[in-house]
Amino acid sequence: MERELTLRAIRQALNTSETADTECKRIADLADGRYERFNENNEAEVQSFHTDSGSIREFFQDYFTEVAELISLRSTEGILGGGLDAKLIDADGEIIRAWADLLFKEYSEKEEYLGCADHLLAVLRKK
Structure with a gap:
């Protein structure tokens, strides 16, 4: 479920010309395995690193x-x-x-x- 939400957010961010800096950072971080989920105050609630x-x-x-x-x-x-x-x-x-x-x-x-x-x-x- 969370993976689907992340993929949806990536697609949405890539299709939006007014992508916020934080969204761009999140997408860039996914490319190297880092993942952060932010709360409404834009503070990281979840931080993890994904690898193989x-x-x-x-x-x-x-x-x-x-x-x-x-x-x-x-x-x-x-x-x-x-x-x-x-x-x-x-x-x-x-x-x-x-x-x-x-x-x-x-x-x-x-x-x-x-x-x-x-x-x-x-x-x-x-x-």
Whole structure:
């Protein structure tokens, strides 16, 4: 939903000859992965950086090769998304562990899930 709103705002800004400076800045920032959502006072409420797993691997290779080895890159999404967190309140520890194990073993390293995860975990081994 938020992505659709962002894309709609980009299209609208590109089609408007009187685009405000802040709108131009937001569009430029999207090109390099930065994202900010502003409130009515034009203050950033949400700030994030979006990238892809290949860029993250490249970052570690460029800056950490001499001191650490990237063992794995994992997504940390899944168990709490889509309202499942409300259902887990009443679940016992065994059910929660089963969910966490399933997501960790089956989905956390697949490239298609890395690309859409809100958070990634880089597992490094010091050299």
